Amino acid sequence: MTKWYPQLDKLVVNLRRTQAAIVAMNNEKRPEKTLRAFSFKETASLLGISDTHLRNKVAEGDGFPQGEKYGTNRWFTLEEIIAARAHLYSSTGNERYKVGRGEYDGPFTLAVTNFKGGVGKSTIAVHLSQHLALRGYRILLVDLDAQASSTALFGLDPARHVGLASDGTPLLGGATLNPWIERRDGDEGEAARLAVARTYWPNIDIVSANARLQSAENLLSARQTVSRTGHGEDRQYDLEVKSFIAHVGSAYDVVILDTSPYINLLAVNAFTAANGLLVPLLPSNIDLQSTTEFLAFIAKQERHMERYFGAGWPGWSFIKLLPNRYVSQSRPQADIIDLMKNEMGDLLMQEFLVETSALGSANNVKWTLYEHMPAKSEDRTHRRALAAMDAIGLEIESKIQEFWGRSAVKEAAFDVEAAV
Numbered sequence: 001m002t003k004w005y006p007q008l009d010k011l012v013v014n015l016r017r018t019q020a021a022i023v024a025m026n027n028e029k030r031p032e033k034t035l036r037a038f039s040f041k042e043t044a045s046l047l048g049i050s051d052t053h054l055r056n057k058v059a060e061g062d063g064f065p066q067g068e069k070y071g072t073n074r075w076f077t078l079e080e081i082i083a084a085r086a087h088l089y090s091s092t093g094n095e096r097y098k099v100g101r102g103e104y105d106g107p108f109t110l111a112v113t114n115f116k117g118g119v120g121k122s123t124i125a126v127h128l129s130q131h132l133a134l135r136g137y138r139i140l141l142v143d144l145d146a147q148a149s150s151t152a153l154f155g156l157d158p159a160r161h162v163g164l165a166s167d168g169t170p171l172l173g174g175a176t177l178n179p180w181i182e183r184r185d186g187d188e189g190e191a192a193r194l195a196v197a198r199t200y201w202p203n204i205d206i207v208s209a210n211a212r213l214q215s216a217e218n219l220l221s222a223r224q225t226v227s228r229t230g231h232g233e234d235r236q237y238d239l240e241v242k243s244f245i246a247h248v249g250s251a252y253d254v255v256i257l258d259t260s261p262y263i264n265l266l267a268v269n270a271f272t273a274a275n276g277l278l279v280p281l282l283p284s285n286i287d288l289q290s291t292t293e294f295l296a297f298i299a300k301q302e303r304h305m306e307r308y309f310g311a312g313w314p315g316w317s318f319i320k321l322l323p324n325r326y327v328s329q330s331r332p333q334a335d336i337i338d339l340m341k342n343e344m345g346d347l348l349m350q351e352f353l354v355e356t357s358a359l360g361s362a363n364n365v366k367w368t369l370y371e372h373m374p375a376k377s378e379d380r381t382h383r384r385a386l387a388a389m390d391a392i393g394l395e396i397e398s399k400i401q402e403f404w405g406r407s408a409v410k411e412a413a414f415d416v417e418a419a420v
C-alpha cells in the first residue's frame, strides 16, 4: 500500500514556509500586522462630533489627545480615539460618549454561525469585532473553527503563531481554547491566560484557533460519552465556552464567536454561551435550503437547552439572518430576498452585505475594510463595502444595546464620507 504521509509531511512543511513568506513579504517585511492611524475627519466621525468641535478640543488641550501632525492633516491612533471618547464623557457626562456596557451588565456574547461553509461567518465576525472596537467597545473574538480564518485575518499564522512554545509559554497568538478545556480544577486563571492573546487592535483580544483545536473537540466528545453512559468523571462538555466567558468576561463588553461550518461540540458550546445569533447566508435557492435545515437544528437545540437548563437558560435575545454577497441587480437574488422578507419578518436583518471585490480579493495580507487604506482607484468600491458593513454593525450594536436595556443607536458609527 502506498504511504502518503512522507510526501504529505514534506508538502505541508513547504507550503507553510511559502505561505509564511508571502504573508511576510506582503506585510512590507513586518512579521506582524499593525493598525493604521485615523485621519482628523475619520476621528471626528468616530467620536460623533463635528470637525470644528474636534479642532476646538485639540486646541483646548486639557489632556485631550493631540494626535500627530503629518503635513496638513492630523492623525490619531485608536488608543487616542478611545481616550478622546472617555475625555468627552468625563467633561460632559453625555451618555452617547459611553458606549460600553453598564456597571451591572454582563458582556454580550454573539455567535456568528451557520453550518453552511463559505457564507462569510469569519469575514463578518472579524469586521463586526473591528466595527465595535472602533466604536469603543472592548472585544474578545473567539475563533472556534480549526480552519482558523478569523485568526489569519488578524495576521496570525495558525501554524507558526498559535500554540505553546517548548518552554510552555504561549506564542504570539495564544494557545487556542485548548488549555481551558484541558484545565484542572483550580487552574482557571492559568488556562485563561494561555488562551487569550492581545491583537494589534488596542481593544480587541483573541482566542485563536488552529488544527490542534480538534483535540479539544475530541476531549469534549469523550466527556459527552461519559456523561451519557454515566461512567467515569463527568465533566461538562457543552458549557465550556460559557464558563470561559464567565471567567474572562469582566474585561470585555462584547464576545464574538466564530464557529465552524459544521455542527460539532464547539459549535454546540457556542450556542449555549450565546446571547444572540447572527446567521450569514447567501441569497440563493440552494443556500436557503441549507439555512432552513440549520434553523430547524437551532430550534431543536433551543428546546434541548430549555429542557436541560430550565430557568438557568436565559435564551437568545435575538436571531438575525444576514444575506451576504448581495447583488442588487440580480433578478434571481431579488426573488429570494422577497421570499425571505415575506417568510422571515423580524428575523431578517434590515441591512445586507453586498458582493464586493473589496473583500475576498487576491490580497494575501488580508487587510480588512477598516484597516485598508484604499488607493484612489479602489475608493468607490471600498466605500460601498464599508457603508454596508457599517450599517450592519449599527444594526447589531443597537440589538446589543437593547439587550442591556438601552435605546437603539442612531448615529452612523463610521461615516464613510469622512474617510480620507
Ligand SMILES: Nc1ncnc2c1ncn2[C@@H]1O[C@H](COP(=O)(O)OP(=O)(O)OP(=O)(O)O)[C@@H](O)[C@H]1O
Residues within 6 Å of the ligand: 116, 117, 118, 119, 120, 121, 122, 123, 124, 145, 147, 149, 259, 260, 261, 324, 325, 326, 353, 354, 355, 356, 357, 359, 360, 361
Ligand atoms: N460580501 C462578500 N463579497 C465578496 N467576497 C466575500 C464576501 N463575503 C465573504 N467573501 C469571501 O468569501 C470567502 C468565504 O468567506 P468566509 O471565510 O468569511 O466564510 P465562512 O462562512 O467563515 O467560511 P467557512 O465556512 O469556511 O468558515 C472568503 O474568501 C471571503 O473573503
Ligand SMILES: [Mg+2]
Residues within 6 Å of the ligand: 121, 122, 123, 145, 149, 150, 258, 259
Ligand atoms: Mg469561517
